[in-house]
Amino acid sequence: MSGTSGVHGGRVRVLIVDDEPGLTELLSVAVTEAGWRPYPAPDGRTALRVARGCAPHAVVLDGMLPDLDGLQVLRRLRYENPRLPVLMLTARDALEHRIDGLAAGADDYVTKPFSLEEVVLRLRGLLRRAGAEETQPDGSALVLGDLMLTEETREVHRDGRPVRLTAKEFELLSLLLSHPRQVLSKAQILDHVWSSSFDGGGNLVEVYISSLRRKIDKGRAPMIHTVRGVGYAIRPPEDGR
Structure with missing residues (x-):
């Protein structure tokens, strides 16, 4: 722990x-x-x-x-x-x-x-x-199930173990964790992470989602889910039971 x-x-x-x-x-x-x-x-x-x-x-x-x-x-x-x-x-x-x-x-x-x-x-x-009650909300930590992302230090842990991400993978995961269980479209992801809607952007999102899934979900209960025809959502492991 x-x-x-x-x-x-x-x-x-x-x-x-x-x-x-x-x-x-x-x-x-x-x-x-x-x-x-x-x-x-x-x-x-x-x-x-x-x-x-x-x-x-x-x-x-x-x-x-x-x-x-x-x-x-x-x-x-x-x-x-x-x-x-x-x-x-x-x-x-x-x-x-x-x-x-x-x-x-x-x-x-x-x-x-x-x-x-x-x-x-x-x-x-x-x-x-x-001595914990004085902790104030600063929005630096995003936690869902056993996954934690710390904005301040740009660190990610799953089940207590560090996960190494690229800068864009970190931004993508931060966006998903900011909207737990909510389905985000490729257009929404592209707009928030890349601030653009250039041609082929949907494929770019697919590539990064695939890479992020390998790092976050490999050998563990899946958290990143594809909703066909709609987009992607992140859910705690117990939701998939």
Whole structure:
């Protein structure tokens, strides 16, 4: 989890790990309204992958997950970054689980059902103690799933590993990440990246998309997708499941 203890730029990033889509959505809304950026993950393995990519400042972690046990995820996060604030979600009658979670390194916990206001207040306290709440939005980091692009340093990482891009490939990826899940036409891409619409521009876009796809997606879950007759879109790996 490269650089998780530091600040990559942008809003405070909160990893939300829960397999209940409705609850995850509510938590994401609450986190967004608090001025932070949510990164939801439906299971433990996805959470670990997303954490390597987005370098979260705090984690909201359900104790019961469909694949890895919440405590397993907690221990792996703690191994990568011992100072990462973690707020556990537990069932009201799971006293033993709460004790195990705190022993494994969780900083705090809330029991289900809980109020979103309580979660935000507890997160704010954890972030303040960790010195992360002062992070201000500067738009320098674009993150989607396990892919991170840092404008300030012009660095790209996928699953925590560096990806070397040319200047135009970097601009193309930055444009796609600025419009996640949105389909961009060749004309739009050409206009934004090359500021022109010269003949053969569509082929140029195809060449660069192909090159970018090889570097970003090779050996990994694909993120760059072709929408036939329309254009191209970038989506997090879990969207393709």
